[in-house]
Amino acid sequence: MKSNKEVTIYDIAASLGLSPSTVSRALKNNPGVKKETKKIINEAAQKMGYRHNKFASNLRLKRTHTLGVIVPKLNSYFMATAITGIESAASRFGYNLIITNSLESTKKEAEGVNTLYNSRVDGLIVSLAYDTDNIKHFDIVFKKDIPVIFFDRVIENKGCAKVIIDNFKAGYEIVNHLISQGCRKIMHVGGNLLRNVYKDRLLGYRKALEENGIAYDESLVIINDLSDKSGVEIAKKILRMKEPPDAVFTANDTTAVSIILHLKKAGLSIPKDIAVAGFNNEPISRVIEPNLTTVHYPAFEVGEIAATTLINMLDSNRNAYLSSIILKHELIIRESTLKNTMQEQGPGIETISKELKSI
């Protein structure tokens, strides 16, 4: 019994001797309809195989209940987890998601903005591409007052809300920890300084050095794409150095792991010869030996809160004065940086503190 004819509100109305508007109201559970009538209508709708037509509805209401998402990649643990969080919140509130992938390219990012704009998404959730240096390509949505929320990789911008962690503090803490382990010559591997996440981590690094009377040495700071491959190159570079560092703080886990693997292959011992710390607390950080010291980034929560916040703005029209939501990170100390106490990893080492601090 296949039928390609769609059942409409009119069909239901006709079959019940009612008017389309009553049917429409009943279907939306509008209080101004008798309970009995509602029941009859809903049953008829069910039986006749009615389904709500979003297009007609959207066309009338000029709302789509759809959120657009633009991310620089999909297949990293962090992003996939953040999207899981976004999806979770969105589906809880009856919103759909359209996801586009900028593949770290500003051009594709701009295309994404256009696509989503044309799909009439109600709002946008964005993490910026690696080297996007301005957000002119978002003007089209700003002009139409479509709210945009940035997460993780954000940009200073008049009045766009952002969901982030305190990258400065996290960088500061991790370097302080390294120093507490006796490290004095600490290399930093980061990403494009246009991106807050990398800039702030670097600033935290500098601050920690400064506070501990260690001179900042530019030659110890390497900026690259934080890929696997870059990790190999950095390891090679370290091996060539006359006076290699006694620690490396890398702005992500993938590269840190890659560095460890290659230093080990060359016969170095981690953390004895060089301590290594990463960032993000990806699963890989618990597999590498020694286990990687890192910063837990609450990816799921970041996504969930970004979506929830956006939906709140949409549903209440008070998108006014929200600026930043900062989630707590946690420093996770594991063997890869424990120079002093080379104990077994055990419970108690990993500190836990999850709370939401919003400003």
Place this chain on the structure above:
Amino acid sequence: MKSNKEVTIYDIAASLGLSPSTVSRALKNNPGVKKETKKIINEAAQKMGYRHNKFASNLRLKRTHTLGVIVPKLNSYFMATAITGIESAASRFGYNLIITNSLESTKKEAEGVNTLYNSRVDGLIVSLAYDTDNIKHFDIVFKKDIPVIFFDRVIENKGCAKVIIDNFKAGYEIVNHLISQGCRKIMHVGGNLLRNVYKDRLLGYRKALEENGIAYDESLVIINDLSDKSGVEIAKKILRMKEPPDAVFTANDTTAVSIILHLKKAGLSIPKDIAVAGFNNEPISRVIEPNLTTVHYPAFEVGEIAATTLINMLDSNRNAYLSSIILKHELIIRESTLKNTMQEQGPGIETISKELKSI
């Protein structure tokens, strides 16, 4: 200069002294419009900030150029990569994606079907939840002739296309390899046998044993949820066994890695005491020490081909006789199973063969 008023075809028509139909045709590059007129119209549209209204268009055309995706999780490397592939193909052909997450639950999967159905997606791309044992909840889309393509976790079904690899052969090959390394008592850790991927890998395992004159021992086959945690339990179980296996073939990498970590912690040597092989070739497999023997699953390609195939069906209306598309996998041999030749891993060990075999 913010304006919330949308420019419509009528506005353009009015401002140019033309009719809406001509404008509509010009905007779609319909051949029956003078080139000159087209140019004028397109320029005006540009200048006036016109954007195509999908809802009105969808309402008329009853097509949405949107694909629905249902996956059992988002935050695994495999799924995230497959989705990247889907997104890549979709965006190439001008299709949008709506993604829903079943979280391995049949109930949520059914909700996803409904949501996507109501969003009027043109087609569905699905990988089934862990214990979905029938697809009645898809009837609603089947009835409307909305095409569905399954990938990875598929189900035998009259006429739904599927994109998979030959899991039977892959399981067979990996166990054969273990046997070639001298293993005789091989444990298998798999997932729910409702799912083709796990059933076929198990069958491949059995076939390899049989061909090598090794009796099938049911007590060596463990079915569980293939989580990290299960890995720990399996490791414990192995440690308790009087006669532990000399090899373990696990149906995913995560669990295999977890097993290795815990066996090592207990003082066992991999692969000397026990060889371990996984499945999927996730990045983690190159981090664990020893590096994990596994099967490369072309996740990106699977997603891309699933989407391309679906779009082809949609755009040509010939969804008729396609049944299965089988992609090549590759056995990737690394140290975790090399009992004989304990050589360093080097180039040449990893075999490469990527080609598309479609049936």
Place this chain on the structure above:
DNA sequence: CTGAAAGCGCTAACAA
């Protein structure tokens, strides 16, 4: 090559 006009299915102001 261009125009007139109907209608896709829903919603909400207004009327009853």
Place this chain on the structure above:
DNA sequence: TTGTTAGCGCTTTCAG
């Protein structure tokens, strides 16, 4: 509490 009616913006037949 229910009904009437006028669009939302686009596409397409049919007519010119």
